[in-house]
Amino acid sequence: MTGTSLRTYLLTRLALVVPMVFILLTLVFLLMRVAPGNPIQAALGGHVPPAQVKIIEHRLGFDKPLYTQYGDYLWGIVRGNFGTSISDNRPITQIITQNGAATLELTFFAMIVAIVVGVSVGLLAGRFRDTGLDVFGRMFGILIYAMPVFFLGLMAQLVFGVWLGWLPISDQASPINQALLPAHTNIMFIDAIWARNWAALWDVTKHLILPALTLGLVTAGVFIRLVRINVIRTLRDDYIEAARARGIDERKVVYTHAFKNALVPVITIVGLNFAVLLGGAVLTEETFNWPGIGHELVLYVQNRDYAAVQGIIIVFALVVVFVSMLVDFLNAYVDPRIRY
Amino acid sequence: MAATASRPVPPRGRARLIAVGRATKPIREARGTARGMLWAGAALTLFFVVLAAFASFISPYGFNEYKSNGVRFAQLAHPSSAHWMGTTVLSNDVMARVVYGAQTELKVVALALVMSIAIGVPLGLLSGFFGGPLDRALVLINDVLLAFPYLLLAIVVAFLLSNSSIGAGILTAAIAITAAYVPVYFRVVRNHVVSLREEAYVDAARALGAKPWTIIRKYVFFNVVQNVPPIATLNAADAVLLLAALGFLGYGIQPTQGAEWGYDISRAVSDASSGIWWTGLFPGLAIVLLVTGLSLVGESLNETLNPVLRRRHFGRIEFPELGEERSDD
Numbered sequence: 001m002t003g004t005s006l007r008t009y010l011l012t013r014l015a016l017v018v019p020m021v022f023i024l025l026t027l028v029f030l031l032m033r034v035a036p037g038n039p040i041q042a043a044l045g046g047h048v049p050p051a052q053v054k055i056i057e058h059r060l061g062f063d064k065p066l067y068t069q070y071g072d073y074l075w076g077i078v079r080g081n082f083g084t085s086i087s088d089n090r091p092i093t094q095i096i097t098q099n100g101a102a103t104l105e106l107t108f109f110a111m112i113v114a115i116v117v118g119v120s121v122g123l124l125a126g127r128f129r130d131t132g133l134d135v136f137g138r139m140f141g142i143l144i145y146a147m148p149v150f151f152l153g154l155m156a157q158l159v160f161g162v163w164l165g166w167l168p169i170s171d172q173a174s175p176i177n178q179a180l181l182p183a184h185t186n187i188m189f190i191d192a193i194w195a196r197n198w199a200a201l202w203d204v205t206k207h208l209i210l211p212a213l214t215l216g217l218v219t220a221g222v223f224i225r226l227v228r229i230n231v232i233r234t235l236r237d238d239y240i241e242a243a244r245a246r247g248i249d250e251r252k253v254v255y256t257h258a259f260k261n262a263l264v265p266v267i268t269i270v271g272l273n274f275a276v277l278l279g280g281a282v283l284t285e286e287t288f289n290w291p292g293i294g295h296e297l298v299l300y301v302q303n304r305d306y307a308a309v310q311g312i313i314i315v316f317a318l319v320v321v322f323v324s325m326l327v328d329f330l331n332a333y334v335d336p337r338i339r340y
Numbered sequence: 341m342a343a344t345a346s347r348p349v350p351p352r353g354r355a356r357l358i359a360v361g362r363a364t365k366p367i368r369e370a371r372g373t374a375r376g377m378l379w380a381g382a383a384l385t386l387f388f389v390v391l392a393a394f395a396s397f398i399s400p401y402g403f404n405e406y407k408s409n410g411v412r413f414a415q416l417a418h419p420s421s422a423h424w425m426g427t428t429v430l431s432n433d434v435m436a437r438v439v440y441g442a443q444t445e446l447k448v449v450a451l452a453l454v455m456s457i458a459i460g461v462p463l464g465l466l467s468g469f470f471g472g473p474l475d476r477a478l479v480l481i482n483d484v485l486l487a488f489p490y491l492l493l494a495i496v497v498a499f500l501l502s503n504s505s506i507g508a509g510i511l512t513a514a515i516a517i518t519a520a521y522v523p524v525y526f527r528v529v530r531n532h533v534v535s536l537r538e539e540a541y542v543d544a545a546r547a548l549g550a551k552p553w554t555i556i557r558k559y560v561f562f563n564v565v566q567n568v569p570p571i572a573t574l575n576a577a578d579a580v581l582l583l584a585a586l587g588f589l590g591y592g593i594q595p596t597q598g599a600e601w602g603y604d605i606s607r608a609v610s611d612a613s614s615g616i617w618w619t620g621l622f623p624g625l626a627i628v629l630l631v632t633g634l635s636l637v638g639e640s641l642n643e644t645l646n647p648v649l650r651r652r653h654f655g656r657i658e659f660p661e662l663g664e665e666r667s668d669d
Contacts, residue, residue, distance in 0.1 A: 024488075027481070138639075145631070146581075146627070146632040146635060147624075148584050148627055148628075150585070150606070151624035154609055154612055155621070157613075158620075161613075162615045169612070278489045280491075283491070283588060286589060286606075298590075302590065309499060313496060320487050
């Protein structure tokens with residue numbers, strides 16, 4: 001019975017993703033097409049002879065009627081073709097595999113930092129509500145939340161990079177490693193392990209520390225806040241009262257009975273904040289000159305490259321939808337109440 | 341002034357006064373940490389409001405000024421008595437840019453909040469109250485927008501608008517931020533309205549033959565609108581960060597139109613490798629302080645207005661010492 005209901009839940013959830021993705025794609029298409037100005041002219045700097053613009057328009061299908069363009073666009077995405085950038089004629093899929101790997105590396109390690117810091121500080125602040133520890137935890141949460149990622153990054157660069165000279169302040173690796181490390185996955189951390197090049201691994205790790213810590217700490221601010229509230233709420237639940245009434249040691253009540261349940265929503269929190277993390281990644285990449293997707297997006301926006309911006313935005317959106325679906329599945333697996 | 345105060349308050353105005361009193365009661369009742377946070381936050385926010393309002397008196401130079409009395413300022417000069425916070429690579433005074441930045445920041449954020457509340461709240465009210473296919477469609481679109489990283493949404497809107505006749509500037513930045521926050525208000529208001537629609541008093545009003553418009557105006561609106569202040573202050577804090585992020589990426593205010601902290605920090609990143617700290621530190625601190633102020637207000641409002649988190653304070657009862665005369669009354 002439970003097996004089937006879990007499967008039913010998964011199927012229903014999957015079915016819901018389809019209209020969501022469809023609406024998303026339509027919104028992006030409409031936004032990009034309704035926007036004023038000629039995208040080709042904008043991308044090429046406005047000094048291109050009209051005949052040449054016509055050729056490019058024809059190549060990109062911009063001269064077809066809108067509904068044909070829409071059909072082509074959707075069909076392209078179904079086949080995994082997200083388009084090609086106008087300014088440097090680069091397929092979006094190539095941007096995803098090359099620069100996406102760098103973004104994945106950064107966000108993965110940042111998420112680990114965020115979970116470790118956010119959950120531990122949040123749990124303690126909620127457990128010891130209104131004590132000095134709570135005030136400290138909340139102040140830390142508020143301050144870190146108030147800190148723009150790029151400002152924290154800048155300060156980290158100044159202190160650990162320039163004054164102390166401990167860590168590099170930009171790029172994903174030293175030029176020599178960037179050039180010589182064979183690219184299997186494009187995730188340099190894994191590539192270095194793959195090549196058993198420990199010097200390169202150390203180099204990559206050193207480059208990773210400041211960006212990952214910066215992005216992770218900023219994300220942790222949100223986690224602290226939510227975990228704290230969750231703990232406070234859980235500690236008020238009837239079953240906690242019941243456990244206390246049964247004479248169970250208060251520490252055991254808190255650490256085993258309450259914390260475990262307070263942490264179930266953390267999965268949701270992590271999932272919900274994935275979008276925030278991606279936004280933060282764009283800024284972190286820009287601060288540390290990290291060659292990720294966000295860095296590319298900023299470049300293409302500056303070049304007014306509609307096709308590239310559209311493609312990258314779609315990829316971001318699909319990733320977010322996919323992650324939120326994953327989170328729901330995980331939740332359904334962990335918490336039977338969700339499956340109905 | 342005294343004459344108006346002594347005159348009896350007309351009943352309509354009085355009812356409004358009572359309503360205001362009731363609405364602010366939880367704030368007045370706030371005690372302990374929440375109260376401290378509220379006041380600290382309000383003080384910080386007020387500081388920046390004063391900075392913005394009197395920028396031209398407080399700031400020693402204009403935000404775009406690079407010389408005074410015909411003498412060009414030094415580039416990237418250390419903080420000194422002439423330039424308390426140093427100068428930038430363009431010889432602008434950092435302090436002037438920080439002070440005028442407060443003006444830009446508050447202007448954009450206020451504009452963005454007004455626009456997102458003006459769009460999000462009525463849309464949520466109507467959608468939640470009337471339901472139907474329109475409601476379902478709006479909710480679906482809203483969910484999609486909410487799932488999307490809002491920084492990216494703002495970037496896309498700013499990108500599209502900067503190609504149009506509006507160009508880059510305060511209005512573009514405000515619209516970009518609005519696009520990111522309308523879904524928040526819509527969702528909160530709409531969900532609250534849906535739950536209110538089934539309340540007994542709304543049913544009763546309906547049974548008495550009240551028109552939908554009357555029900556919305558008299559019964560639903562004031563219940564729903566209580567959610568807005570905590571969200572709006574927290575959003576204001578968020579909006580400052582969002583504006584700074586847009587500025588950092590170069591899509592916000594253009595440097596000649598006004599000083600913007602995020603933009604200044606983006607310039608400071610290239611100074612950092614040579615150990616120059618003042619061009620980035622001061623605008624950054626300004627962001628941190630303003631956002632902290634706004635979120636302290638928002639958090640404590642939330643803590644006092646939200647019944648789930650609210651802790652009522654019962655005054656400690658103190659007995660006078662026995663056998664001692666009280667002198668004060």
